[in-house]
Amino acid sequence: MAAKKQVSAKGKRYECYEVKGDTAVLQKRHCPRCGPGVLMAAHKDRVACGKCGYTEFQK
DSSP states (O other): OOOOOOOOGGGGGGGGEEEETTEEEEOSOEETTTEEEEEEEEOSSEEEETTTOOEEEOO
């Protein structure tokens, strides 16, 4: 029985950017603990880092 292949998150990095003219603008935030290169996931009521678990709740 073959195991399912897990999809890498790196394949969806293009969804985190928006092209405006000749530049690409980042839509998500970087984690303040992990630094540049680690993006935070935007949920309904919070933004969270999947690497270190840092979470900011929205009011």
